[in-house]
Amino acid sequence: MIDQLRQVHEPLRADIEVLQNALQLLSDETADLTRIPEMIDNLTIADFVWQLRVNCDFYCNTLTLHHTIEDQRMFPVMTKNFPELTPAVERLQAEHKLVGEIVSEAKRATLALSTESSTVSRAHSAIAELADHMQSHLDFEEATLFPYFRKMDRDWHYG
16 A cells, blocks of 8 residues: 555655746746746656556546445345346346456556556456456446336436
8 A cells, every 4th residue: 555655646746846847937937938848748647657557546446436336325226116126236246246356456457557568468457357347247237227217217316
């Protein structure tokens, strides 16, 4: 956890300094403004590997939150209103557990991502496995639940 935070904190420290210096330069009416694009190019957030790490982590966190909401909020409402959905919901919940394990590996792999080929290969494999599972999971969930959503007289959020 410490290493993960440092991987995020160090670039944040460096980038805020670059931003501060670029804005200071911009505020100086006599400064050479042609230096600013070079300063911006050196921002960590401009680095594609850093962007991939952050965006993959964000995606994994969002997916985990989405599945938590479905498991704790949506599925109980759906099975209460449509008991015949219970086997499908149980399958979806089991898939959520499996996807959770895959997400954990994807997070580990993508947070370790660098330009080194072994880290790229590991991250690519983890994301490819997640993508494979997600496509079939989403297809099944939509095919199963959408017809029941259409039968509801109110949004599932309201029970």
